[in-house]
Amino acid sequence: GAGVSQSPSNKVTEKGKDVELRCDPISGHTALYWYRQSLGQGLEFLIYFQGNSAPDKSGLPSDRFSAERTGGSVSTLTIQRTQQEDSAVYLCASIPDRVSADTQYFGPGTRLTVL
Amino acid sequence: DAKTTQPTSMDCAEGRAANLPCNHSTISGNEYVYWYRQIHSQGPQYIIHGLKNNETNEMASLIITEDRKSSTLILPHATLRDTAVYYCIVPLADSWGKLQFGAGTQVVVTP
Numbered sequence: 001g002a003g004v005s006q007s008p009s010n011k012v013t014e015k016g017k018d019v020e021l022r023c024d025p026i027s028g029h030t031a032l033y034w035y036r037q038s039l040g041q042g043l044e045f046l047i048y049f050q051g052n053s054a055p056d057k058s059g060l061p062s063d064r065f066s067a068e069r070t071g072g073s074v075s076t077l078t079i080q081r082t083q084q085e086d087s088a089v090y091l092c093a094s095i096p097d098r099v100s101a102d103t104q105y106f107g108p109g110t111r112l113t114v115l
Numbered sequence: 116d117a118k119t120t121q122p123t124s125m126d127c128a129e130g131r132a133a134n135l136p137c138n139h140s141t142i143s144g145n146e147y148v149y150w151y152r153q154i155h156s157q158g159p160q161y162i163i164h165g166l167k168n169n170e171t172n173e174m175a176s177l178i179i180t181e182d183r184k185s186s187t188l189i190l191p192h193a194t195l196r197d198t199a200v201y202y203c204i205v206p207l208a209d210s211w212g213k214l215q216f217g218a219g220t221q222v223v224v225t226p
Binding site: 108 | 158
């Protein structure tokens with residue numbers, strides 16, 4: 001079946017511009033996570049959505065970052081007024097229902113470069 | 116997450132078994148051991164997880180010692196496509212899926 005998809009695969013933007021990153025989770029998966037991974041670094045949790053519950057935004061690094069998940073499926077991560085330190089690979093993961101939250105299925109990521 | 120220790124790198128010949136060790140001596144009784152891998156320029160991929168019994172799936176086998184302080188991921192017949200960074204993690208029971216990866220083991224499968 002189709003896996004998690006993310007778009008765009010690459011995004012180059014200028015400092016100060018806003019960007020939107022999209023994640024399409026696996027159909028039927030109820031939980032969705034956003035992470036970022038900087039060059040040579042580990043995963044940094046950003047936000048997660050679980051069903052109809054309020055999202056856990058505890059990992060968002062600043063108020064320039066926001067995310068929404070419409071209809072319990074597609075999610076969009078928005079970064080406003082991008083900075084060079086926002087350059088990273090942004091990863092989305094989804095989790096099927098009734099399994100451990102630690103069993104995650106990742107998309108290929110969006111590589112964001114802020115010039 | 117409970118701290119895990121893995122070798123920085125290891126090589127494996129194509130077609131041979133790759134045995135990847137992981138130490139997790141501070142693991143608690145209800146914490147699972149998870150393995151993920153990340154092929155270059157791709158997202159992480161879940162491989163397998165276990166609590167105390169050995170586990171096997173289509174990708175790999177996981178052997179956990181009786182005292183649960185270490186484990187070994189076994190790729191039975193390594194292929195060139197198995198070249199990746201392999202991460203052994205022990206998520207906290209209340210981490211709610213907020214995964215944290217360490218440096219992992221860079222596995223290079225050679226022809």
